[in-house]
Amino acid sequence: xxxxxxxxxxLPVGSLRIGIFTDTYAPQVxxxxxxxxxxxxxxxxxxxxxxxFAPRFPGYKDDQKNIVRVPSLKYLxxxxxxxxxxxxxxxxxxxxxxxxxxxxxxxxxxxxxLAYLTASTxxxxxxxxxxxxxxxxxxxxxxxxxxxxxxxxxRWFSAASTNLGDQIVVPSPKFHRLLLEQKVRKPIRVIxxxxxxxxxxxxxxxxxxxxxxGVGPEAPILLTVGRMDPEKRLDFLVDAFVxxxxxxxxxxxxxxxxxxxxxxxxxxxxxxKVKDRIHxxxxxxxxxxxxxxxxxxxxxSASTTEVHPISVIEAIASGLPILAVExxxxxxxxxxxxxxxxxxxxxxxxxxxxxxxxxxxEKLARFGEHSALLSGKYSIEEQVRSLEKLYxxxxxxxxxxxxxxxxxxxxxxxxxxxxxxxxxxxxPGKPKEKSGG
Numbered sequence: 074x075x076x077x078x079x080x081x082x083x084l085p086v087g088s089l090r091i092g093i094f095t096d097t098y099a100p101q102v103x104x105x106x107x108x109x110x111x112x113x114x115x116x117x118x119x120x121x122x123x124x125x126f127a128p129r130f131p132g133y134k135d136d137q138k139n140i141v142r143v144p145s146l147k148y149l150x151x152x153x154x155x156x157x158x159x160x161x162x163x164x165x166x167x168x169x170x171x172x173x174x175x176x177x178x179x180x181x182x183x184x185x186x187l188a189y190l191t192a193s194t195x196x197x198x199x200x201x202x203x204x205x206x207x208x209x210x211x212x213x214x215x216x217x218x219x220x221x222x223x224x225x226x227x228r229w230f231s232a233a234s235t236n237l238g239d240q241i242v243v244p245s246p247k248f249h250r251l252l253l254e255q256k257v258r259k260p261i262r263v264i265x266x267x268x269x270x271x272x273x274x275x276x277x278x279x280x281x282x283x284x285x286x287g288v289g290p291e292a293p294i295l296l297t298v299g300r301m302d303p304e305k306r307l308d309f310l311v312d313a314f315v316x317x318x319x320x321x322x323x324x325x326x327x328x329x330x331x332x333x334x335x336x337x338x339x340x341x342x343x344x345x346k347v348k349d350r351i352h353x354x355x356x357x358x359x360x361x362x363x364x365x366x367x368x369x370x371x372x373x374s375a376s377t378t379e380v381h382p383i384s385v386i387e388a389i390a391s392g393l394p395i396l397a398v399e400x401x402x403x404x405x406x407x408x409x410x411x412x413x414x415x416x417x418x419x420x421x422x423x424x425x426x427x428x429x430x431x432x433x434x435e436k437l438a439r440f441g442e443h444s445a446l447l448s449g450k451y452s453i454e455e456q457v458r459s460l461e462k463l464y465x466x467x468x469x470x471x472x473x474x475x476x477x478x479x480x481x482x483x484x485x486x487x488x489x490x491x492x493x494x495x496x497x498x499x500x501p502g503k504p505k506e507k508s509g510g
Contacts, residue, residue, distance in 0.1 A: 092124050092176045174464070199467075274390065312420045326347075
């Protein structure tokens with residue numbers, strides 16, 4: 074196992090020893106990876122000891138001692154994604170020697186199963202966060218991903234893997250409803266994703282994106298940030314922008330991010346008459362993201378497979394109006410005609426709504442102010458406090474369960490007999506048994 078030795082240190086009273094298991098972590102850049110890095114950092118700030126178990130990523134070296142890299146296999150090529158390998162003796166030996174109060178799994182794949190096996194072996198409470206609707210990603214299985222059998226299997230696996238946790242966390246009410254439909258039996262808690270809001274309240278270098286694009290302050294910049302994969306429907310945004318461009322010839326459409334759909338999207342853009350007004354920034358350093366958000370005028374999303382997107386939280390924290398295709402994942406983040414709009418998956422409706430919004434500068438400013446107000450609900454501090462409370466509840470519940478196991482008979486039918494023996498033992502004049510010898 075690849076890591077520096079993690080030493081046990083004296084922890085403050087009330088601190089917890091937490092094991093986080095994930096198949097998605099740095100250097101991968103996506104919502105789950107960003108969220109887990111924030112959670113780990115802020116839990117440690119609050120005095121807890123956190124150990125993150127993540128797949129080894131060739132050529133990448135962590136700069137933090139609390140990250141343990143487990144053996145991995147490549148799962149996807151573009152972008153490169155690695156998943157943990159189960160059953161290696163060194164991994165198992167290392168985990169059984171570590172001391173935890175609670176384990177938290179963030180993946181239904183191998184890292185999640187490793188967390189379950191560790192929790193079962195060490196008799197620890199296991200929290201499971203459901204980040205991704207597995208049934209929305211079967212298209213990554215070549216040739217058979219769209220078949221009914223695969224979709225049924227994905228639904229079964231989604232429920233079965235989720236039920237391995239003692240307590241389930243979902244980032245949005247959308248996924249709460251989804252898991253209830255899938256007959257998940259374990260208690261489900263909605264804990265929204267959080268970010269460091271202060272980071273996105275102001276730009277460090279105002280105007281840096283506009284300078285890079287070579288446009289002035291009056292040119293509308295339409296922005297989307299995140300993974301560039303098929304389920305994000307980024308081609309829909311290109312089509313809407315083409316329709317919009319005749320009325321707004323100085324507008325710019327900006328994609329920040331990378332992924333498997335980028336190459337095809339660039340080819341599509343090259344065949345349009347607006348190719349010089351659509352820009353691909355690639356991966357943007359997180360430290361520079363506030364500058365990108367603050368130079369934009371509207372944030373766009375055409376995805377209907379979101380959970381509780383970090384990028385949208387960052388956008389509203391930056392004071393951006395939002396235009397998105399209707400999706401329950403945006404519940405609480407987008408309020409129609411207050412800080413943006415959710416519209417049907419229709420290119421013309423989307424383009425017309427965006428055009429009307431850009432025409433009203435006063436409304437843009439008002440929407441931006443309301444976005445910033447709404448973002449107050451999604452602080453990393455609030456998310457971590459909610460997780461702390463859940464961890465403590467799970468630990469207490471686990472302790473009670475183990476206590477009852479010790480004092481109660483294994484077979485419920487033995488209870489009357491045991492009670493009878495206890496009463497008989499207390500009766501006066503009961504002859505004492507002879508000791509053998």
